Amino acid sequence: MDRAGFATELWEGNGHPVLFAERRASTPQARTVLIYGHYDVQPVDPLELWESPPFEPTVRNGEVFARGAQDNKGQCFYSVAAVSAIVAMSQEIPLNIKFVVEGEEECGSANLHKLVQTYADRLRADYVLAVDLGYHSKLKPGVTLGTRGIGTFTVKFRGATSDLHSGTHGGVVINPNHALVKVLSSLRDDDGTINVPGFYDGISPLPDDVHERLNFEFDAAAFASETGAKPLGGERRFSPVERAWTRPTLEINGIGGGYTGEGFKTVIPAVATAKLSCRLVADQDPIRVVRLVKEEIVRRAPEGIDVIFPESDQAGHPVQCNPRSWAVRATHRAYEEVLGREVGYIMVGGSIPILAELTQVSGGELAMVGLGLGSDNMHAPNEHFGLDRFRQGFLIVGRIIELLAKSQA
Ligand code: BES
Numbered sequence: 001m002d003r004a005g006f007a008t009e010l011w012e013g014n015g016h017p018v019l020f021a022e023r024r025a026s027t028p029q030a031r032t033v034l035i036y037g038h039y040d041v042q043p044v045d046p047l048e049l050w051e052s053p054p055f056e057p058t059v060r061n062g063e064v065f066a067r068g069a070q071d072n073k074g075q076c077f078y079s080v081a082a083v084s085a086i087v088a089m090s091q092e093i094p095l096n097i098k099f100v101v102e103g104e105e106e107c108g109s110a111n112l113h114k115l116v117q118t119y120a121d122r123l124r125a126d127y128v129l130a131v132d133l134g135y136h137s138k139l140k141p142g143v144t145l146g147t148r149g150i151g152t153f154t155v156k157f158r159g160a161t162s163d164l165h166s167g168t169h170g171g172v173v174i175n176p177n178h179a180l181v182k183v184l185s186s187l188r189d190d191d192g193t194i195n196v197p198g199f200y201d202g203i204s205p206l207p208d209d210v211h212e213r214l215n216f217e218f219d220a221a222a223f224a225s226e227t228g229a230k231p232l233g234g235e236r237r238f239s240p241v242e243r244a245w246t247r248p249t250l251e252i253n254g255i256g257g258g259y260t261g262e263g264f265k266t267v268i269p270a271v272a273t274a275k276l277s278c279r280l281v282a283d284q285d286p287i288r289v290v291r292l293v294k295e296e297i298v299r300r301a302p303e304g305i306d307v308i309f310p311e312s313d314q315a316g317h318p319v320q321c322n323p324r325s326w327a328v329r330a331t332h333r334a335y336e337e338v339l340g341r342e343v344g345y346i347m348v349g350g351s352i353p354i355l356a357e358l359t360q361v362s363g364g365e366l367a368m369v370g371l372g373l374g375s376d377n378m379h380a381p382n383e384h385f386g387l388d389r390f391r392q393g394f395l396i397v398g399r400i401i402e403l404l405a406k407s408q409a
């Protein structure tokens with residue numbers, strides 16, 4: 001980025017620093033685009049399932065295998081490459097270009113939540129491109145119009161000061177494992193409705209101009225081959241795609257307590273632990289929803305159990321783009337030109353925790369960009385991203401920049 005004429009800075013906070021880079025146009029009236037990405041990744045475990053080392057990118061069958069190949073180093077890479085190429089090709093680009101690349105997206109962007117306020121002036125922009133998304137499929141590509149929000153937390157049920165002999169104490173004390181699974185399973189009804197008072201308050205339906213652009217068709221064959229699972233979870237009264245894009249969830253992401261290793265240990269564990277997350281839709285507030293769920297867990301925990309919530313919560317608001325904005329129209333046009341086929345619109349069930357605040361602080365129009373596929377093994381062993389998509393992403397970001405540098409059409 002230095003070589004491409006950017007002024008680069010690291011914004012230090014309490015966690016991983018944020019890279020900020022800026023290249024000003026010489027025309028004072030030029031508009032500004034802010035490109036967002038992240039350089040952190042999810043843990044690589046289980047390591048033994050990787051066919052090549054996660055931090056040594058390896059090309060097999062036209063795909064780069066590495067942690068972050070898609071989410072999000074690969075997509076950052078083609079964005080920087082595109083902008084560098086445009087800079088090298090052009091006498092003058094009538095657009096100010098900024099990058100903000102953070103290192104805590106995968107754990108809730110705690111650092112950036114504070115830094116966006118500190119550096120609000122520097123983040124001013126007319127357009128925000130979040131290049132951390134997918135495009136549904138190669139044959140039926142789509143531009144993303146929204147992400148879900150997220151609230152995560154950990155809960156511990158403590159019954160005793162130490163693990164207890166299950167013979168000596170079995171049938172006498174409360175087993176925290178049992179107490180925890182009972183309370184957690186009570187948080188959902190059999191039809192998938194989330195049974196927490198107030199959980200659904202404030203949800204608004206999708207705006208018409210978003211809804212009418214989306215295709216809610218469910219590709220059962222692609223789903224089966226990608227996941228090996230059946231689409232039978234969540235709120236039964238909604239279709240699978242509606243559930244993924246427009247409905248909130250409550251999930252146990254991890255649970256443990258007692259002994260699950262080799263052999264057998266006859267204990268009543270002192271502590272049982274679970275990690276939960278809720279995916280949220282407009283206009284649910286993640287902090288409020290997490291508070292409601294925690295309050296309900298405390299209310300339902302039996303006497304004899306101490307409920308503990310270690311402080312490590314993550315929160316992000318749901319985000320929607322305006323499909324009529326120039327940022328989204330230019331993005332859609334760039335996809336169609338580069339891919340050479342009709343491009344639709346999609347939403348995504350995943351989250352980018354900082355996006356709502358970043359967009360708000362920037363004052364700009366948001367467009368979502370990316371060429372991820374459900375089959376890329378994002379967050380899993382053998383994550384990969386295609387060389388064809390590096391090229392397409394490079395061309396799409398380049399074309400969006402060209403279009404945004406012109407006035408709207
Ligand atoms: N790039 C993803 C978001 C995403 C998911 C885009 C699926 C397209 C399809 C992002 O890096 C991500 O994984 N976010 C986390 C945030 C969480 C850990 C706070 C997520 O959604 O789980």
Ligand code: MN
Nearest residue numbers: 042071106379
């Ligand atoms: Mn991710």
